[in-house]
Amino acid sequence: MASYEDLLVKAYNSIPQKAQSHERFEVPRVESFIQGSKTIVKGFNLLMNNMRREKKHFLKYLTKETASPITEGNNQLIISGKIGAIQLNRLIESYFNQFVLCPECKKPDTKVVTQDGIRMLKCEACGAVKPIAGL
Numbered sequence: 001m002a003s004y005e006d007l008l009v010k011a012y013n014s015i016p017q018k019a020q021s022h023e024r025f026e027v028p029r030v031e032s033f034i035q036g037s038k039t040i041v042k043g044f045n046l047l048m049n050n051m052r053r054e055k056k057h058f059l060k061y062l063t064k065e066t067a068s069p070i071t072e073g074n075n076q077l078i079i080s081g082k083i084g085a086i087q088l089n090r091l092i093e094s095y096f097n098q099f100v101l102c103p104e105c106k107k108p109d110t111k112v113v114t115q116d117g118i119r120m121l122k123c124e125a126c127g128a129v130k131p132i133a134g135l
């Protein structure tokens, strides 16, 4: 049985993405559901492929933001706590904004480089470089 929140997410996802230009990167969304006291997040491998960041780093971020232990396996994440799908996707979007998308051109074509011991986000599309907040 679909929860109210599931329906909300479904409604949100089915809104046609008009005026979607090829320039604009869409932060990937994940599907999740709550099972008992845990949250199961599906499609984790695809998310990591889109993100192109260290799995360890993302899991650390998510653990901190949800204040819940997280285990990973079989293309899914298991969060030891109830995290709504909307909140979860917001956290993922926030991760992309902080650690993946270029602050200048908003493209995801970035990589993490270390300069003088400081971790920087370097954009391969426009060349912008910015320090990454510690985590």
Ligand SMILES: [Zn+2]
Binding pocket: 102, 103, 104, 105, 106, 107, 123, 124, 125, 126, 127, 128
């Ligand atoms: Zn850029």
